[in-house]
Amino acid sequence: MLTYQETIRPSADLRNHYNEISKLCREGRGAVIITVNGRGDTVSLGYEEYKRMKARIELLEILAESDEDVKRGRVAPIKDTFDDLRSMLKEGLS
DSSP states (O other): OOOOOOEETTTTHHHHEEEHHHHHHHHHEEEEEEEHHHHHHHHOOOOHHHHHHHHHHHHHHHHHHHHHHHHHTTTHHHHHHHHHHHHHHHHHHH
């Protein structure tokens, strides 16, 4: 399981220490939680980490949909599936 290092910083640090927070996000694979009045308000991630997290979420959604298809019996023999894919690829190349 993937775990993130979390750093908690007050919202005033965004204004007063932005470069430090930005560096934490870029160089670490963690999240910086920004608080307002002592309560969590916003989470900041480095851009590369954001893209990785988004890709993982999209993959999990696809896997969940696939699992639902299997549970509902919406499956086909793999040979038929690959034959269909080959036909679609040939049509696209023509």
